[in-house]
Amino acid sequence: MSVTLRTPNDPLSDRLAINTDLARKVLSSFIADEIHKAGMKRAVIGLSGGIDSAVSAYLSAEALGAENVLAVRMPYKSSSADSLSDADKVIQALGVAAMTVDVTNMADPLFAQFPEITNLRKGNALARLRMTVLYDQSAAWGGLVMGTSNKTEILLGYSTVYGDSGVALQPIGDLYKTQLRQLAKALGVPDSILQKPPSADLWAGQTDEGELGYTYADVDQVLFLLVDERYTVSEVIEEGFDAAFVTSVWRRVKANHFKRTMPNIAKLSRRTIGHDFLFLRDWA
């Protein structure tokens, strides 16, 4: 797909620049607040070796103390060795509690029943198995399951329903990938994690950007204009972005909205959950 690239000096790319001190302060306070409101003091986090879970882990350790964070590595047999070692760097740097749960023996019996299973199905199943491990550890360890999703992937729906989206709180869900990188750098996330291309690590050489068909640098700018700045699709195209690219991004945002909302409840009574039973999640 042809994408009109903005130059690094273009002021538009500057709009994604953030005050990382402010983000760090608010997000670590948010984590502490959410977990303490739930009557807990601990968090469980799946550590993939990527930048998103690394940032969530750094913020969690800062918010709760390293001793209150359990990092769980959940490799599958095809996971790259780099993923494990990068996750280990985070564990060592933070001094958090850690465990490794290999999900191969959970996944392969399922996959064996369906010889025709696709990589997409495998990827989704692995994400849901990892969620199962994390929620089990949530009960065993007494901590909330920490989310690791960023705004770019939540908007694009580049996630698995009830998999990586199955969490108790989402500290980095309002930061685009481009912004998350700035925060990661400020937090001191190891270079090998900052430098490597983002990947779901399902097969060798898989990258997010290869699968999505565009770079985070480009799509973040388009999403920022469409979502944060409320530009119409045609206004974004007028800014110089490729029409097919912008249209496909917006179509993807719309098509995946179901992943961002609770399932609809069919209304029958005078007062229905999800319709007119109106309380904050923090009510409890």
Next chain:
Amino acid sequence: MRLKIGLAQMYPKLGDVPRNLEKHLQTIDEAAAQGVDLLIFPELSLTGYQVMDLVPEVAIRPTMDDPSFRLLSEASRRAGIDTVFGFVHQDERQRFYIASAYLSLGELLHVHHKIYLPTYGMFDESRFFDQGENARAFDTRFGRVGLLICEDFWHISPPYLLWMDGADLMIFTSASPSRGLDTSEIFSGGQWVELVNQAYGSLFTSYIVHCNRVGFEDGKNFWGGSSIVDPNGAFLLKGHYLDEALLTCDIDLNQLHRTRSRLPLLRDERPELMLRELDRILTRNHR
């Protein structure tokens, strides 16, 4: 005349009136011990902000037969302090308002009902509350004062009306959520509030006192940043973001005459012209 203002930049617990009330009573004592004359709590300080279907449960009446109000009134009298607090007001006909009350040494001088209820974007106030109908100044032992709540001062007319009604000290309270992260020191929403408050101080040659809450509700963060602008448009207090604090600052009401001698904007203001022209504009638009 000098007075010490206290700004209780607090984190109210959503829906927990007894706990918030206890915090008010403690803060009143703490402020009195620091010599505060006028202590201001943020918007909906007794209830938390997004009360939604909790509205009937957390509402109070500003009368001595209401136990929460009576305790606040008694604390104000006992501490020898004036105080402004935020609550959900249930009137005699079961209508609910976002309200602020001004207590002077235990005596209720004024209740303001929020006039502008933001119902857009992340805000949903009109679904749960009735809108206030008055912007009125009132006399206190510190001169004539006006009270507004959050969105009220995002509109220019309520502060202008208070100015015309004689308020030299405007007290603004907020539950203002953080939004708009860029490279600045604070969120763009906070920058906007600081900008307009500085403008009001400058344009009205008056004191603008703003108390905003902190903490979180469902992922929304409240940025604090409580501030005081003097009649010259200068910040006397600013920059205390995100954390709970009891901020205090002395103000000198004599600055009003000094500034207005130099810059007689109030003397030269022509509200009758505004009224005439507004009448013409509204009449024309209604034809």
